[in-house]
Amino acid sequence: MSPTTAIIYTRFSSSEQSKGYSLERQRSLGLEFAASKGWHVESTITDAGRSAFHGTNRLEGSALHQFELEAKNGLHRGKVLLAENVDRLSRQGPKAAARLIWGLNEAGVDVATFHDGMIYRAKENGEVMDILLLVMSALNAHQESDKKSKRTSASWKRRFSQIADGTQTAPVPNMPLWVDRTEAGMVLNKHRTAVLNDIYDLYIDGVGIHRIVTILHERGEPSWTPPEQRRGNNGWFYSYIYRLLTKRTVLGEYVTSDGKTLSTSFWPQAISTEKWNRARAALAMRKGNQITTKTQGNRNLLSQMVVCDKCGGGAHFRHQIDKGQTYTKKSGEVVTYKRNDHRRLRCDRARRKHNCDNGTILNYDVVERTVLQEMLPLLIDKRGINTVADKLREQIADLRRDRNADIARLDNLIDAIADGGSKAIIQRIAALEGSIETQTTAINSAEKALELESAKPSGDDDIALIATLKNDLTSECDEVRVYTRGRVNMSLRRVIKRIVITTTGCFRVEPDEFSWWIFDADGTMLEGTYVPT
CATH class of the missing domain: 1.10.287 (Helix Hairpins)
Incomplete structure (x- = not known):
């Protein structure tokens, strides 16, 4: 008795997507074939952008992999899996295709291909001709994919060679989204190049990537990702901004996926080399930073600077806002007692009781005030020798x-x-x-x-910048305060090597490996020395 319930399987690879292959076409033809057999289509499962030649459509996370697991557990017994042809299921050769189809047959699932009208039934051992047709179909699919793979590889090798020697004239895939192709050649898109430079300027000035994403959305800046792609209508993302800040394409270079530079002037240059280097220096400094959101307001001006003297671990910054305690008197009067907000610094490992017992807890405001008001004047004479x-x-x-x-x-x-x-x-x-x-x-x-x-700016430049921005560090305007504290944090990290929480209730400020000053918990200087570099 023929199965009455069918599940349609559709798939396309990344290369097929660019050539206009349609999932809807596979589904509609599958529905027509099922109707001709009197089958009821239960559902359609899809593997988008997965290759059958490399077998990624059968790896964990794919729709076909999940179907195979369910079939082995008896969930699809008596049903039929319907695909366009054998190579939609597997292009890894006749053995792999035969094992897949026979494995489904053993689990009670028929497999049908509407391109040639073949049905490989679960309750039959299979006619010799059917087995031969399956093997030949799978073999042809594998050979065709192998030829296509070799042609593609040869095409890219030829294209890479032409890019390297400057003879490449035909359009290449994956053009930068800030470059337009005109009759006169490749030119920069004026608006997108301006946005790209804004992104670099913001990051160099200490604005984090997450905040840059928010700024672009607040401006109403449309994303550059084409609408047909998965994230095309979802705005800007952290990962894309990071790629813009790290890919040398903005310098005009053509770099392969394995990091080999084929040309230093293939694309129009959108970012100056000096700005690129400054962004790279900022990236190196910010590596490992914790995410700072708008709601946090970039409160910790000393982020990534404070460490424990005993274990060398980083400091934990805690901002506790006391909302106060409210109670109602017998008279009915509602009274709220509110204490002061607390901002504290302490060794994070000691806080978590992990291999450190440094019990010093510092008042963050005292440390910040000491750095800005006591340390910077001491460093004015520091020369910017690198x-x-x-x-x-x-x-x-x-x-x-x-x-x-x-x-x-x-x-x-x-x-x-x-x-x-x-x-x-x-x-x-x-x-x-x-x-x-x-x-x-x-x-x-x-x-x-x-x-x-x-x-990197010199120490003198950073000190001068901090001095000019001091008033904006406590601005009532969120935008001004967040932006300013980010810039000052970057400058402070270039001027001061580290701030150390000692085990004696004090803190030590070290602008370099040779100079240091010790302050008590109230910010009073106890001793120190400065060695000019």
């Missing part, structure tokens, strides 16, 4: 000297080969080539680090 940058320059010079020496040795060995070199010389040449490649990689890495370090 010792990190100097060390990087020395490192680059040493690496270049070593590389030049190895290149000279390599040239001598190559001359020796021309005169009839031995196998040992050839081995030495290979070793030198490897050494030169390693040195070149190290030089490139150090040069990028130097660019980031050089992009």
Whole structure:
């Protein structure tokens, strides 16, 4: 007896989506086939953007994987799974396709393909011709996918080669969303480039990514994601802003998914190199930051700066707002007693009783006031010499000297080969080539680090900025206060290396590895020393 209940399975891969393949087409043809057989369609299950060639449509989280599990548990016995053809289910070769279909048959599920009208029934061992047709269909599907994969790979290799040598003229997929293609070539979209620069400026000034997302939504700035994509109508997201801040495409570079730079000027440049480096420096400083939301108001000006002297762990910032205690007198009068708000700093590990017993709890307001009113005047004479940058320059010079020496040795060995070199010389040449490649990689890495370090403002610039923004730190306007405290936090973290909670109820401020000042719980300086860098 034929099954009376059918479940339609539809699927497309990412590449098929771009070519206009329609899930609705698969579903409508499936409904027509089911109607011709007198089957009732119970539901339609879909795997969108999953490849049958790589088997991702059968991995955990896919609709087909879930169906297989349910079938093995007997939930679909007596039903039929209806798909367009075998390659919608599997393109991994005849063995994989046969095992999938026969596995469903053993679970009491028939499998039908409406493209060729085949039905692989659960209650039959299968005719020899049906088995041969299944194997041939699966084999053809696998071979076609394999050819397509090789053609795609060859096409990308050719395209990458043309991008690298500057001969690529045809449009390439995945163009940056701030670039327009015109008859004259690729040009920057004026409005989107302005928005992109605003995003960079906000982040450099200390505004977090979540806050940037909120600002863009408050402005009514439409997202750039195409409407047909999954998130196309859902506005801006943290992940997309982060990609904009980290992808070198904004500099005009074409970088492959594995990080190889093919061209440094393939796209129109939207962000200046100086601004890019400043954003990278800000990203490095903010790495590991806790999310700061608007409701928090960026209250902790010393975020990521305070540590425990005993365990080295970070500090816990607590802002307790006392709403007061309300009670009603016998006379009926309602009275509310309200205490002061409390803002405290203490070792987070000690608070959680995890491998630290530093019991010091500091008044946050005292520490903030001390840093702004006592420490900054002491640091006015601090010069902005960047010792990190100097060390990087020395490192680059040493690496270049070593590389030049190895290149000279390599040239001598190559001359020796021309005169009839031995196998040992050839081995030495290979070793030198490897050494030169390693040195070149190290030089490139150090040069990028130097660019980031050089992009950081000097200590004098930060101190001057903090001084000009002091009045806005306590502004009644949320926008002004949040923005200002974010900028000042970034500047303070460049000026002050750390603030240490001691075990004696005091705190120590260290602008660098050599200078330090100790203050008591009331903010009175006890002792300290300053060593100019």
